[in-house]
Amino acid sequence: MFNVTKTHEITVDVVILTIKNNNIQVLLVKRTTEPFKGRWAIPGGYIRLSENLDDAALRVLKEKTEVDNIYLEQLYTFGDPLRHPNARVITCAYFALVRDDDLSITSTPELGWHKVNDLPSLAYDHKEIIQYSLKRTRERLELCPVAYQLLPEKFTLTEMQKAYELIMGKSLDKRNFRKKALATEGLIELEEYTKSSSKRPARLYAFENIELNSKRAHFIKKEKNK
Amino acid sequence: MFNVTKTHEITVDVVILTIKNNNIQVLLVKRTTEPFKGRWAIPGGYIRLSENLDDAALRVLKEKTEVDNIYLEQLYTFGDPLRHPNARVITCAYFALVRDDDLSITSTPELGWHKVNDLPSLAYDHKEIIQYSLKRTRERLELCPVAYQLLPEKFTLTEMQKAYELIMGKSLDKRNFRKKALATEGLIELEEYTKSSSKRPARLYAFENIELNSKRAHFIKKEKNK
DNA sequence: TAAAAATTGCATAAATTTTATACTAATGTT
DNA sequence: AACATTAGTATAAAATTTATGCAATTTTTA
Numbered sequence: 487m488f489n490v491t492k493t494h495e496i497t498v499d500v501v502i503l504t505i506k507n508n509n510i511q512v513l514l515v516k517r518t519t520e521p522f523k524g525r526w527a528i529p530g531g532y533i534r535l536s537e538n539l540d541d542a543a544l545r546v547l548k549e550k551t552e553v554d555n556i557y558l559e560q561l562y563t564f565g566d567p568l569r570h571p572n573a574r575v576i577t578c579a580y581f582a583l584v585r586d587d588d589l590s591i592t593s594t595p596e597l598g599w600h601k602v603n604d605l606p607s608l609a610y611d612h613k614e615i616i617q618y619s620l621k622r623t624r625e626r627l628e629l630c631p632v633a634y635q636l637l638p639e640k641f642t643l644t645e646m647q648k649a650y651e652l653i654m655g656k657s658l659d660k661r662n663f664r665k666k667a668l669a670t671e672g673l674i675e676l677e678e679y680t681k682s683s684s685k686r687p688a689r690l691y692a693f694e695n696i697e698l699n700s701k702r703a704h705f706i707k708k709e710k711n712k
Numbered sequence: 713m714f715n716v717t718k719t720h721e722i723t724v725d726v727v728i729l730t731i732k733n734n735n736i737q738v739l740l741v742k743r744t745t746e747p748f749k750g751r752w753a754i755p756g757g758y759i760r761l762s763e764n765l766d767d768a769a770l771r772v773l774k775e776k777t778e779v780d781n782i783y784l785e786q787l788y789t790f791g792d793p794l795r796h797p798n799a800r801v802i803t804c805a806y807f808a809l810v811r812d813d814d815l816s817i818t819s820t821p822e823l824g825w826h827k828v829n830d831l832p833s834l835a836y837d838h839k840e841i842i843q844y845s846l847k848r849t850r851e852r853l854e855l856c857p858v859a860y861q862l863l864p865e866k867f868t869l870t871e872m873q874k875a876y877e878l879i880m881g882k883s884l885d886k887r888n889f890r891k892k893a894l895a896t897e898g899l900i901e902l903e904e905y906t907k908s909s910s911k912r913p914a915r916l917y918a919f920e921n922i923e924l925n926s927k928r929a930h931f932i933k934k935e936k937n938k
Numbered sequence: 939t940a941a942a943a944a945t946t947g948c949a950t951a952a953a954t955t956t957t958a959t960a961c962t963a964a965t966g967t968t
Numbered sequence: 969a970a971c972a973t974t975a976g977t978a979t980a981a982a983a984t985t986t987a988t989g990c991a992a993t994t995t996t997t998a
Contacts, residue, residue, distance in 0.1 A: 494759065496722050496802055533720065535800050563789045563804045565765040574761050576722055578789045578802075595762040644975075661977070662957070685974040686964040870946080887948075888986065911945045912993045 494574050498542045499530035499612070501581040501619040502551065503587065504599070505636045510618055511599040512551060514608075519595065521571045522609035526600065528707075533695065550597065552590045557583040557635040565640035569611045581619035583635040592628055593700050617669065617684040619675065620653075627653050631670050634693040642680060643667055715892050716844055720800050724768045725756035725838070727787065727807040727845040728777065730815065730825070731862045734853075737825040738842055739776060745821065747797045748835030752826065754842065756803065767768055769806035776818045776823065783809040783861040785852075797839045807845035846879075853879050857896050860919040864870040868914040869908060 502513040514526040529550045534543040543558060558580055565576035591597065600606060602620060605613060628633045631650045634641075647663045667673065672694045679687035728739040740752040755776045759768040769784060784806055791802035817823065826832060828846060831839060852858045859875045860867075873889045893899065900921045905913035 494720075494722050496720055505991095507985090513748070533791065536793055537719075537791060539789060540801070560785060560788060563765060564769075565759065567762055576759070576765070576804075579804070607716075608761060642975085651897070659958075660961085664976075665957095665978095684966045686976085688968090688975055821948090868946090884944095885987075887988080890947075891949095892985090911943090912996065913945060 488627060494576060495532070497530050497532055497575055498539060498576045499528050499615060500543050500546045500558075501528050501577045501616050502547060502584060502585050503581060503619065503623065504584050504603070505649055505652060506586050506599055508648065508652070509603070510620070512589070512605075514600050514606075515550070515678050516596045517609055524607040526606050526612075527609040528551055528612050532674060533578075539578050539686065540580075542640070543578075543582075547580075547582055550591065551584065553584045553588045554631065554636070555585060555588050559622070561615070561622055564611055564615060566611065577615075579615045579619070581622065583623070583632065585636060585638060587638045623653055623698045624655075631672070640678065640690040640692050640695045642675060642690060646689060646691070715819070722803060723755050723756050723758055723801060724765060724772055724862065725803045725841060726772045726784075726806045726862050727754050727805065727863070728773060728810060729828070729849065730810050730812050731875055732812050732825055734874065734878070736806070738828050738831075739817070739818070739826070740826050740832075740899045741776070742822040742828075743835055744845050750916060751835040752832050752838075754833040754838050754841060757898070758890060765804050766806075767809075767923070769804075773806075773808055776817065779810045779812065781811060781814050781861070783858060785848070790837055790841060792837070803841075805841045805845070807848065809849070809858065811862060811864060813864045831921045834861060835911045843851060849879055850881075857919070865914040866902060866904065866918050870914060 496597065504513075505509055508602050515529050517523055526676075528644075529546050531546045531549070533539065537545065538557065539560065543560075547553075547556065547558070559582075561579040561581045563576060563578045567574060569575070569577075569602050582662050593599065602616060605616065608616075623632070627650065633646065633653060636649050643683060646667055647658060647660065651657055652665070668675075674688045674692045674694055676691040676692055680690065681687060685708070730737055730739075739755065743749055743751050743753050755772050757768070757772045757775070759765065761773065765786065767873075768782065769786075769869045773782065773784065774780075785808075787805040787807045789802060792935050793800060795801070795803075819825065828842060831842065834838075834842075849858070853876065859872065859879060862875050863872060869890050870886075872893055873884060874887065876889070877883050894901075900918045900920055902916045902918055904916040906916065909912060
């Protein structure tokens with residue numbers, strides 16, 4: 487009875503989402519070993535004995551990116567016996583929302599961003615995991631302005647609306663969106679405006695570090711040390 | 713590296729909730745072995761190699777109860793290194809909503825229902841898991857009438873309101889509740905009334921087997937074979 | 939058998955939230 | 969100076985939610 491469990495392995499996988507070039511993109515790694523050698527996959531790893539699951543997910547994330555300001559939430563645990571072709575691997579999946587301008591990864595042939603609407607063939611059940619993380623992100627967005635985790639630190643309302651439209655997958659009315667956005671708790675109106683654009687300057691906004699109305703969320707806040 | 717994972721164990725634990733005697737109650741088992749020998753715990757077990765996680769949770773549930781008509785949803789995976797005193801056990805927790813009148817368990821000194829508002833001292837982090845399942849149930853109830861999984865098959869609107877009030881932890885206005893309840897998709901008005909009560913008879917209602925607006929839900933429907 | 943107690947069942951007005959809709963303002967470019 | 973482009977704004981209608989009071993049916997009991 488006990489031995490039955492000994493052959494299980496458990497991993498964490500992390501769906502890392504950002505908005506780049508007006509697309510929701512996910513960070514993928516190319517597998518260098520079997521199974522699924524050469525296929526793209528979401529980053530993952532084993533859980534160390536001293537780590538809790540959040541720490542393990544955060545470590546996996548930090549192995550691939552150098553970001554401080556992230557939203558990280560446990561997504562779901564996937565454990566179909568056939569999800570791994572030659573072992574029983576249960577994975578506790580997380581998803582992270584990161585800001586493009588906080589990112590410093592160097593795309594290589596083995597690591598890169600992919601549009602979630604145009605994914606390559608993926609290893610394991612990773613496509614399902616990504617789809618599910620998008621669904622969860624939409625659900626979160628209906629409860630709290632979690633999209634600000636995907637925006638630059640200072641942003642215009644138009645940029646915010648674009649992020650919402652990308653995540654929700656539909657276009658929104660500008661006037662109603664702005665009215666609602668301005669009523670959002672934690673939104674700060676700055677006395678700054680966009681400059682370099684060749685159009686009318688837009689006011690910039692920011693979010694204070696608010697307690698989001700999230701259910702399972704963990705926030706790793708940026709250390710403001712400068 | 714690989715060996716590091718070999719010492720992890722993974723289990724499923726199931727929070728089984730019902731409404732009995734106008735209280736939300738949870739099914740607990742008394743541990744017969746160390747650790748936490750003699751303490752109450754939620755039912756759990758190892759995952760078999762051939763099972764997916766839902767199947768494992770369902771099996772654990774069926775080992776304790778004989779119910780057909782249940783709501784079962786993955787809750788969260790708990791993996792703090794210290795949650796188990798002398799091993800690294802990660803548990804994928806589920807919660808189930810079952811109908812009191814579908815239940816046939818025989819309470820023994822080792823198995824019994826406990827009011828969630830008056831829990832005994834529990835093993836591991838099981839108190840946290842139960843609290844979290846209550847929170848999730850409240851969240852679900854705001855999205856879909858999942859409470860009908862806790863009601864008898866035929867129920868009065870007053871009974872339905874009582875269930876909502878118990879779960880949400882607040883009293884609701886009768887007139888507004890009835891208006892909203894009557895507008896709920898899937899609610900069927902029966903041509904039957906309560907009898908044995910010593911007051912004015914109340915109309916009975918039922919729910920058709922609807923697709924609930926749930927996110928991670930799995931329904932094990934009753935087999936109507938009679 | 940009449941009154942009382944308990945619970946069912948219903949309707950409407952007020953407040954709030956959501957939705958729908960069109961024009962003016964500011965800036966750089968030509 | 970006219971044009972192109974994006975920023976920015978107000979209001980009415982519709983829908984939803986909340987608040988509130990009273991009549992009807994049945995059993996109990998006086």
